[in-house]
Amino acid sequence: TVFEVSGVFIHTAKAESEDVLLAGKVQLVLQGKDCYVLWNPLHHGNAVEQPDPDWTVVNTRSDQATNGNAEEEGSANQAGQCRSKNSLSIDLAAVRSIRMSTPNLGWAYLVFRMTDDEDMPPLHFHEGGSRELISMIRKYITITTDRDLLNVHPKNTDALSTSFSELQILSETSGNYVSKFFKDPVTATMGGFSRVTSFVRDNILPSSNMLNRPTEDYSQIFPDITTFKVEQDFDLIATTENKLADRPEVTRSSPLTEAEWHAFLDGEGRVLNVPDLKEKIFRGGIEPSIRKDLWPFLLCYYSWNSTTKERIDSRKHKEDEYFGMKAQWKTITTEQERRFSIFKERKNLIDKDVIRTDRMHPFFAGEKNVHLDQLFSILMTYTQLNFDLGYVQGMSDILSPILLVMEDEVDAFWCFVGYMDNLKLEQNFDMKQEGMKNQLIQLNKLVQVIEPELYGFLQSKESSNMFFCFRWLLIHFKREFTFEDIMRLWEVMWTGLPCQNFHLLLCLAILDGQKRTMTEQDLDFNDILKYVNELSLKLNVEEILRNGESIFLQLKNTPEIPAVLWEIVCQSGEEESSQASESSIEVIADLE
CATH class of the missing domain: 2.30.29.30 (Pleckstrin-homology domain (PH domain)/Phosphotyrosine-binding domain (PTB))
Incomplete structure (x- = not known):
C-alpha cells in the first residue's frame, strides 16, 4: 500500500x-x-x-x-x-x-x-x-488533463521515455519541462500517434528503466496506427534490380545581394521572374540586410505580384487587424480571467516560455527587454487568431528568428502566421499530431531505401522508429543550428525547392554525415539519442544543404524510382507520373 x-x-x-x-x-x-x-x-x-x-x-x-x-x-x-x-x-x-x-x-x-x-x-x-x-x-500511470476529465494512457512507454529524456526536447536541463512540452490548453484527449505527445506532455517520471533500451513492442505505443507499427509488421525493402543513381556533386553560390534583389523589381515594385528569384535564394540564401524585404514574400505575407503601394495599403489593413485581435485579449479583466481557465492557462504557458526563449542572444538578453514583450504579445494574439490550436510550446522557438529579422511586432506576427498556416508548420503542433506521425513514417521509408545499411544498423539498435529525429522535424532544426545558420536554412526551405519535403532530405543529409561514427562506434539505443542531441550547434549548414540537394538529384536521376519515395519527396510534383514506378519497391505487411 x-x-x-x-x-x-x-x-x-x-x-x-x-x-x-x-x-x-x-x-x-x-x-x-x-x-x-x-x-x-x-x-x-x-x-x-x-x-x-x-x-x-x-x-x-x-x-x-x-x-x-x-x-x-x-x-x-x-x-x-x-x-x-x-x-x-x-x-x-x-x-x-x-x-x-x-x-x-x-x-x-x-x-x-x-x-x-x-x-x-x-x-x-x-x-x-x-x-x-x-x-x-x-x-x-500517465494522465493528461482536460478540465475536470483525466485521461489515462498506456504505461508501456519505456522506449519513448528514453527517447525524449535523452533528447531534452525544447529543454536545456529540466526533464520536468520536457514532460510538459506538448501541453495543449484546449484538450489533452488524443488518439493514435498523439500518445507520443501525451506521454511527453505529462508526467515523465524518472526511473531505473528510463535509460534502458526498450523491451516492449512499439506497437503498444501506437495501437491506433495501422501504417506505422514495428519493423516486424511493416517494412520497405528496395529491390536490387534497379540501384539508385550516384549522388552528384553540388555547389552552392553566394547569397542574394541588394542589387540583385532590386533587379527583380519593376517600376511599381512587382517582383519579376519569381522562379529565378527563388532559385537564386535556394542556391545561396539572402544577405542579412535585405531579409526584412524578402521574408514577407517567402512567408506569404506579401503577394509576389503586388505593387509597393498595394503592399503599403495591405500592411495598414493587416496592422488594424492585428491590433484588433490584440485588444481582444488585452481587455480581458482579472475577474474575467479568473473564470476563463483556458485563456489563463495559455497566458501562463506563453509567459513561462517567453522568458526562457533565446535569452543568450543579444536581441533577447537582459531584463525588461521590449523584444520579450513583443514575443509575448504576438503569441497571445496568435491564440486569438487560431482558437482551436492555441499555443503549444515550441512556437516561441519558431517566432524568435522571425521577430529578430522583421524588427516589428505586426510584420513579425503575419510572417509567423504565414509560416504556421500557409507553409503548414501548424501540422507539427496540431493536437491530433497527424503531421508529426506522417513525417516520422515518411522518414522511416526514405532511410530504408536511400540508406539501407544505416537502416539495418538502426533496426538492430531498435532506433529505426526515428524518434531521435523528432526535434529536428518538430521545430525545423531550430535547436540544431546557430541563429545565422537557421535563418539561412529556413529561407532556403521556404522557396519550396527542390521539392515539397526538402526538410526530410535534410534529415537524411545529417544522418549521412554521421552514419560512419554511429556504426563504427556501434552506438546503442541510448548512445544514438545522446549523440544526436550533442550534434546541436555543431552542424555545417552549407554542407547539409549540399548533401540534401545531392540526395534529391540522386532520386531524380534514378530510373523507375519507387513511387512511394517520389510521393513522399514531391507529393504532387510535376515529374511524379513519369519518374515513379511501383515495380522497384516491395511492401511487406498487411496495412489494413
Whole structure:
C-alpha cells in the first residue's frame, strides 16, 4: 500500500426514496508492476455495512497468469484479501478516464471509467484527499488533463521515455519541462500517434528503466496506427534490380545581394521572374540586410505580384487587424480571467516560455527587454487568431528568428502566421499530431531505401522508429543550428525547392554525415539519442544543404524510382507520373 485515505463514501440507493452512505477507505496498492485503487468498507465491531447487492468486484486481470516471484505473490495476496464481495477494486491499467467533481460544489468525488465504458460507483471524499490520490496515481500511470476529465494512457512507454529524456526536447536541463512540452490548453484527449505527445506532455517520471533500451513492442505505443507499427509488421525493402543513381556533386553560390534583389523589381515594385528569384535564394540564401524585404514574400505575407503601394495599403489593413485581435485579449479583466481557465492557462504557458526563449542572444538578453514583450504579445494574439490550436510550446522557438529579422511586432506576427498556416508548420503542433506521425513514417521509408545499411544498423539498435529525429522535424532544426545558420536554412526551405519535403532530405543529409561514427562506434539505443542531441550547434549548414540537394538529384536521376519515395519527396510534383514506378519497391505487411 503506497497511499491511504479514510472518510471515503459510496452513495447508493436501496430504495427509490432512500439514499445510503457506505463509509470506507481508499488505498492505492501495488501488485508487481500493476496498480490498483481499492475501496474497503469500514468495520464496526464484527458488523460490516453491506453494499448494494448489484455491485460486483472489479478485477479485470484475474484471468492473467500469476507466475511471478514470491514477493509478487505476496502483493497479490494482499490485494486479493481486499477484494471481498464488500470491496471495490479498480485496476488502473483498465481505466480509460477519471472524472473529477467541480471544485467548491459539495464533497469532492472521483468516477473511474473503464476501457469498456463502464463507470464505477463514485467515490466521495468527505474528509478530503481526492487530489492527493490523483497526485499519487500520476506516479504510476500517465494522465493528461482536460478540465475536470483525466485521461489515462498506456504505461508501456519505456522506449519513448528514453527517447525524449535523452533528447531534452525544447529543454536545456529540466526533464520536468520536457514532460510538459506538448501541453495543449484546449484538450489533452488524443488518439493514435498523439500518445507520443501525451506521454511527453505529462508526467515523465524518472526511473531505473528510463535509460534502458526498450523491451516492449512499439506497437503498444501506437495501437491506433495501422501504417506505422514495428519493423516486424511493416517494412520497405528496395529491390536490387534497379540501384539508385550516384549522388552528384553540388555547389552552392553566394547569397542574394541588394542589387540583385532590386533587379527583380519593376517600376511599381512587382517582383519579376519569381522562379529565378527563388532559385537564386535556394542556391545561396539572402544577405542579412535585405531579409526584412524578402521574408514577407517567402512567408506569404506579401503577394509576389503586388505593387509597393498595394503592399503599403495591405500592411495598414493587416496592422488594424492585428491590433484588433490584440485588444481582444488585452481587455480581458482579472475577474474575467479568473473564470476563463483556458485563456489563463495559455497566458501562463506563453509567459513561462517567453522568458526562457533565446535569452543568450543579444536581441533577447537582459531584463525588461521590449523584444520579450513583443514575443509575448504576438503569441497571445496568435491564440486569438487560431482558437482551436492555441499555443503549444515550441512556437516561441519558431517566432524568435522571425521577430529578430522583421524588427516589428505586426510584420513579425503575419510572417509567423504565414509560416504556421500557409507553409503548414501548424501540422507539427496540431493536437491530433497527424503531421508529426506522417513525417516520422515518411522518414522511416526514405532511410530504408536511400540508406539501407544505416537502416539495418538502426533496426538492430531498435532506433529505426526515428524518434531521435523528432526535434529536428518538430521545430525545423531550430535547436540544431546557430541563429545565422537557421535563418539561412529556413529561407532556403521556404522557396519550396527542390521539392515539397526538402526538410526530410535534410534529415537524411545529417544522418549521412554521421552514419560512419554511429556504426563504427556501434552506438546503442541510448548512445544514438545522446549523440544526436550533442550534434546541436555543431552542424555545417552549407554542407547539409549540399548533401540534401545531392540526395534529391540522386532520386531524380534514378530510373523507375519507387513511387512511394517520389510521393513522399514531391507529393504532387510535376515529374511524379513519369519518374515513379511501383515495380522497384516491395511492401511487406498487411496495412489494413
